[in-house]
Structure formats: structure tokens, C-alpha cells
Amino acid sequence: MNVLPPDEAGRIPSPALLFDRAAIRVNIARTIECAGSPQRLRPHVKTHKTREITRMWLEAGVTKHKCATLAEAEMLASISVPDVLIAYPLVGPNCDRFARLVRRYPATRFGVTIDHVEALRQLQAVFPHARDVVDLYLDVNAGMGRTGIELGPDAACLYQEFGRIPAFRPVGLHIYDGHNNNPSLEQRRATGRSVWQAVQEFCDRLRRDGHQLGRIVIGGTPSFPVHAEETIAGLELSPGTLSLHDANYDAKYPELRLKFGAILLTRVISRPSRDRITVDLGYKAVSPDSPMGQRCRFLAIPDAEVVVHSEEHLTVRTPQAERFSLGDVLWAIPAHVCPTVALHRSAWVIENGKVVDQWLIAARDRDITS
Ligand SMILES: Cc1ncc(COP(=O)(O)O)c(C=O)c1O
Numbered sequence: 143m144n145v146l147p148p149d150e151a152g153r154i155p156s157p158a159l160l161f162d163r164a165a166i167r168v169n170i171a172r173t174i175e176c177a178g179s180p181q182r183l184r185p186h187v188k189t190h191k192t193r194e195i196t197r198m199w200l201e202a203g204v205t206k207h208k209c210a211t212l213a214e215a216e217m218l219a220s221i222s223v224p225d226v227l228i229a230y231p232l233v234g235p236n237c238d239r240f241a242r243l244v245r246r247y248p249a250t251r252f253g254v255t256i257d258h259v260e261a262l263r264q265l266q267a268v269f270p271h272a273r274d275v276v277d278l279y280l281d282v283n284a285g286m287g288r289t290g291i292e293l294g295p296d297a298a299c300l301y302q303e304f305g306r307i308p309a310f311r312p313v314g315l316h317i318y319d320g321h322n323n324n325p326s327l328e329q330r331r332a333t334g335r336s337v338w339q340a341v342q343e344f345c346d347r348l349r350r351d352g353h354q355l356g357r358i359v360i361g362g363t364p365s366f367p368v369h370a371e372e373t374i375a376g377l378e379l380s381p382g383t384l385s386l387h388d389a390n391y392d393a394k395y396p397e398l399r400l401k402f403g404a405i406l407l408t409r410v411i412s413r414p415s416r417d418r419i420t421v422d423l424g425y426k427a428v429s430p431d432s433p434m435g436q437r438c439r440f441l442a443i444p445d446a447e448v449v450v451h452s453e454e455h456l457t458v459r460t461p462q463a464e465r466f467s468l469g470d471v472l473w474a475i476p477a478h479v480c481p482t483v484a485l486h487r488s489a490w491v492i493e494n495g496k497v498v499d500q501w502l503i504a505a506r507d508r509d510i511t512s
Contacts, residue, residue, distance in 0.1 A: 145405050145441070145473045147495055154497070156471070157427035158407040159486040161386070161501060163493045165401035166195060169384055170202050172400060176370050177379050180204045184227060184359055186382030187214050189480045190404075191505035192489070193221050195385055208359065208380045209505075212239050216512070217505040219247035227253040227279065227359060229316055229380070231261050231289060241268040242512050244275055253277035255316045257291045259300060262307070269309035278304045279316040279359060284337045286321040293344045301348060314357035314376060315341065323364040325394045334368035342374075363391055363398070388479035389439040390432060404483060406438065406474040407490075410466045411455070419463045421472055424454035428474070429481035438474040 144151070145160065154160075177183050180203030187196060187209045196207065196218060206225040209215050218226045232240050232254055244252050256262050256278055269275060280301045283290030291297045304312035322333040337360075345355050356376045361369045363381040370379055383391055386403035406428060412420040428438050430451055437448050443460045450457035466472075476482035483489070484506045491499035504510070 145407075146492060146497070148471075150492075150495065150497055151407060151471050154407055154490055156407050156409040157422050157424075159483065159489040159503075160405045160407060161190075161195075161489045161491050162401070162403050162405060163491055163498070165387075166198060166385060166403040168401050169387060169403055170198055170204075172398075173366075173381065173384055174202060174204070176367060178370065181206075182370075182377055182379055184208045184225075184378040184380045185385060186210070186229075186362070186380055187218060187505065189382040189385050190483060191217070191503045192501050193217060193504055194491075194499075194501045196221060196223065199385075206378060208382075211505065211508065212236060212243060212512075213508055213510050214505040215240075215252065216243055216247075216510040219243065219250040219252075220510070222249055224249070225251050225253070227255070227277070227316070229255050229279075229281070229318065229359070231255070231257065231281075233261060233264055237264050237268045239512055240265070244269075246512075251277060253279055253313065255279045255281035255289075256300070256304070257281040257283070257289055259303060262300070262303060266307050266309065272309040274308070274311050276310050277313040278310045279314055279357070280304070280312075282315050282317045282341070284317045284319050284340070285333075286319060288318075288320070290317070293340050297344065298348060298351075301353060302351070305353065312354065314355045315345075315359070317341065317358065317360045318380075319361055319365050322361075322368070323394070327367065327395075327397055330365055330368045331371075334365055338372065338374075364395060367397065383479060386479045386483070388482075389436070389475045389477045392475075402475050404476060404479050404489070406476060406482070408456075408472050408474055410468050410470045410472065412468070413463060413466065414457065415463075417459050417461060417463050418449070418457055419460065419466050420450075420455050420457040421474075422454060423456040423474060425451055425456075426453050427482075427485055428456070428476050429478045429485065431481055432477035436477050438476050441473045441475070443472075 387400040446458035
């Protein structure tokens with residue numbers, strides 16, 4: 143299968159990242175359809191890290207966005223995204239950087255997740271005289287055990303503390319359930335139900351005590367179809383990967399019916415034995431964070447098994463090796479698209495069999511202006 147005709151592909155040096163604009167448009171439309179409305183979405187930008195794909199979401203009516211790094215937050219604010227949530231603990235000098243960001247982009251409302259009183263104090267210190275400048279979300283550990291506070295009296299106390307600081311507005315909860323990733327949709331529904339039960343008990347208790355809890359930001363791509371079934375007010379679904387989709391999620395969650403928005407162009411650079419070819423797709427071009435055999439899916443040789451992966455080389459074993467000549471183009475879908483995108487400075491944008499643009503992966507750097 144050819145992603146581009148040979149004359150178009152021939153213009154692109156390898157290895158290269160390509161974005162399929164029509165596929166991304168389909169993924170955005172399907173996501174909104176599944177969510178029920180653009181207002182129920184807060185997509186995570188870490189997957190694509192580009193201004194252009196963010197603008198595609200904005201044009202589709204999705205105004206709330208989520209990110210993990212200050213560079214991503216600045217990239218979003220630089221194109222006037224109205225509401226940006228940094229779902230990542232800010233500590234040390236990152237608090238000062240954040241305060242500068244808030245001052246530099248007054249048109250954007252920023253939010254931050256907090257899971258510990260120490261983090262709250264560090265953030266408070268950089269907004270000594272401000273009033274109502276930042277939204278705070280209580281980061282909840284719903285079973286993944288990475289960040290977040292477990293629901294219970296300590297979590298309630300921390301949330302109450304948010305409301306005592308003039309610079310902050312407590313707006314609700316943030317819950318990332320990356321552990322809810324079973325291939326079975328029913329299993330994911332069951333895990334989702336238990337999370338909702340605990341969350342609702344907690345919210346009822348806080349509301350009884352007079353606290354406002356307007357928003358609940360929840361989930362990634364695997365749990366997205368599950369949480370999308372909830373009708374609770376203030377729900378914001380925060381998948382990321384589904385902007386571009388990838389081979390891992392395609393194999394595990396076929397019900398998502400998404401298209402591959404990111405494709406790698408690579409070329410055969412060696413045929414070291416009768417059953418092997420080596421291409422220029424080392425782990426500086428495709429992420430190595432999936433098991434060895436499954437770093438990417440080659441469209442022309444889906445049964446190829448990755449046997450060697452080094453910085454600039456990827457060697458596969460395939461009975462079809464002798465079909466290929468040096469310089470032949472192969473198209474590959476990354477197993478894990480988010481870290482793969484971050485390995486590339488820019489992406490070639492394709493549509494209708496042509497290269498139509500080139501987009502900077504603007505937030506792959508750790509900083510933009512500060
Ligand atoms: C806090 C947070 N929210 C949302 C997501 C999006 O998850 P996914 O990539 O499965 O869409 C991630 C992914 O790492 C995350 O860390």
C-alpha cells in the first residue's frame with residue numbers, strides 16, 4: 143500500500159514523519175460524535191504537540207485543552223486557546239515559569255492539578271498578591287498510582303484548602319485512569335463504574351460542605367468510550383492519542399474506528415541476509431517503548447518482526463525480504479505515536495496523495511520563550 147505516489151514520496155528524505163490531514167479530521171469528528179458535544183472534551187495535546195492540529199480542534203468547537211509541559215501550555219496560549227489545563231505537578235522553578243506564563247497570556251485561563259499541600263504552597267508563593275488568576279483541580283489517584291491523592295478525608299481537606307487562597311479558584315477534579323486499559327470494553331466499563339461510584343460519593347460530600355465542584359476532567363483514549371457514556375454535569379473527557387491514533391491502540395481497541403493520522407516514511411538501507419531487511423527507522427525516529435517485536439507496523443509487510451533496533455537502524459525478519467531493493471520506500475505506523483512524534487522536528491502534511499504543508503512539532507522542545 144502506497145501512502146503517496148512514488149514521485150511525491152521521492153521528494154521526502156527519510157526517515158520522516160507524515161501527518162494525514164483528512165485522517166486527523168475524521169478522528170476529531172468521531173471523537174466529538176462519541177463525546178456528544180465539543181464542550182464535553184478537553185483533548186491532551188501531548189500526542190501531536192502542534193499548533194495546527196490544535197487549531198483543527200478549535201475550529202471543531204473544542205476550546206478546552208490539556209497538556210503536560212509548560213512548553214505545551216505556552217504553545218496553546220500562543221494561539222489563544224481560551225482554557226489550558228496543565229495536568230502535571232509544578233514544583234520548584236517551574237512554578238516561577240508558570241507565573242510568567244500566566245502574566246504573558248492574559249487571554250488564556252490556566253488551570254493546574256494539585257495532589258499535595260506542599261505543591262499548593264509552592265504555587266501559592268509565586269502568586270502573592272493575585273486574585274482569582276488560576277483554576278485548581280484536585281488530582282485524584284483512581285488506581286493508577288502515578289500521581290494524585292486517594293479519595294477520602296485528606297483529599298477533602300486539600301480541596302478545602304484550595305478555596306482559602308485568593309489567587310486560586312477551585313474548579314473540580316482531575317482523574318487520569320491509565321490503568322483502565324483492558325482490551326475488553328466490558329472490563330473497562332466495570333473499572334469505570336467503580337471509579338464513578340467513589341467520585342460521586344466524594345463530590346456529594348464536598349457539596350454538602352458547601353464547596354463548588356464544577357468540573358471533572360477524566361481519562362485517556364482507552365477509557366474515553368466508557369466515560370463518554372456518563373451524563374454527569376461538568377464532565378470533560380481528556381483523551382490524547384486519538385488525534386493521531388497508533389498501531390498499539392488499533393490492535394487493542396478496534397471499536398474506536400479511528401484512522402492513522404501519523405505515518406512514518408522509511409527506506410531500505412541494507413539486506414544483511416536472505417530473510418532480513420534494514421530500514422532507516424532507528425529509535426531516534428520511532429519510539430522504542432513498546433516490546434521489541436512491535437515497534438511499528440509496516441503496511442506492506444504486516445508480519446515483519448523487528449529483530450534489531452538501534453539508534454538509526456531497524457532490522458526486520460520477513461520471508462519477503464528478497465522482494466525489496468535498497469532505496470525502496472516502506473510506510474510504517476508507529477506502535478506508540480506520542481513519543482514518536484516528539485522525535486521529529488516537523489511533519490510533512492499530506493492530503494489527496496500530495497504533500498500540502500509542513501508543520502512544526504512546536505512543543506517538542508522543553509521551552510518556547512521561557
Ligand atoms: C494525565 C493524562 N491525561 C490524558 C492522557 C491521554 O491518554 P491517551 O494517550 O491514552 O489518550 C495521558 C496520557 O499519557 C495522561 O498522562
